[in-house]
Amino acid sequence: MSHRSTATAPRRSRSRRSNPVAGVASFVWLLIVIIPLYAMITTSLAGPEEAVGRNALKPPSDPTLDNYSLVLESGFPHYLLNTALAALGVVAIVVGLSVPLAFVAVRNRGFWSGSAFRLLLLGVAIPAQAVVVPLYLMITKLNVYDSLWAIVLPTAAFAMPVSVLILVGTLRDISEESYEAMAIDGASPTRMLFQLVIPLAKGGISTVIIFSALQAWNGFLFPLIFTQSEEPRVLTLGLYNYVSQFGVNIPALLASVVLSGVPIFVVYLVARRALVSGLMGVGGK
Incomplete structure (x- = not known):
């Protein structure tokens, strides 16, 4: 009984071992997906004049829903x-x-x-x-x-x-x-x-x-x-x-x-x- 429990313990610990490489890769992939979505949404809330040449990652100074109404x-x-x-x-x-x-x-x-x-x-x-x-x-x-x-x-x-x-x-x-x-x-x-x-x-x-x-x-x-x-x-x-x-x-x-x-x-x-x-x-x- 004790031998069985000791045999399964390392197996469980190996299955729960963290994978930092996979975590970093997942975080990078999440940024690749989220950043364009964030830039698209913030730009859609900006005025036509402000949208030209603005920093896509910077929130609009005067958000508006006029674009969605249009x-x-x-x-x-x-x-x-x-x-x-x-x-x-x-x-x-x-x-x-x-x-x-x-x-x-x-x-x-x-x-x-x-x-x-x-x-x-x-x-x-x-x-x-x-x-x-x-x-x-x-x-x-x-x-x-x-x-x-x-x-x-x-x-x-x-x-x-x-x-x-x-x-x-x-x-x-x-x-x-x-x-x-x-x-x-x-x-x-x-x-x-x-x-x-x-x-x-x-x-x-x-x-x-x-x-x-x-x-x-x-x-x-x-x-x-x-x-x-x-x-x-x-x-x-x-x-x-x-x-x-x-x-x-x-x-x-x-x-x-x-x-x-x-x-x-x-x-x-x-x-x-x-x-x-x-x-x-x-x-x-």
């Missing part, structure tokens, strides 16, 4: 609604297709399913810039040019390979005994998908939701190429409102960036546990 009065709610609708559309398509595809790739180990899975993963290596012209022709043939669908469809297509890869890794952590138990009960593949796979893959699905939503929220190339009118304009294109031939309204531009990041930050705070669980595997493995 942003809210310059079509920001309309751009925010369009961006939210595009993100919801991308998430719905990606989750609705990637979950069954990942389930088939994990459960069906035949030649054709494996080949289709490897072919799908080739999409990870294809940059969007390389296929803009074919995509433009397809969008015009589908008669969805200059609409939100012109943003949703290609964004969802380019988010699919990574999403399927994430979900395949998550579903492979589900034990084979669980599938066999449901098969003995006479469960069909559809029932396994909805009653076994989806409940146990909530972490991976949350990861896919956040990933695909970010692709739509931060997307710039597809909105720039496939839309031109004011009606389907999204937040990334709305930033052009503060750029003119006479200069750039830097405080208003940064105020728009701050407001654009608030919704996605709130979503991250709500789903951060599921996101970490999905990245580590089912059950945090």
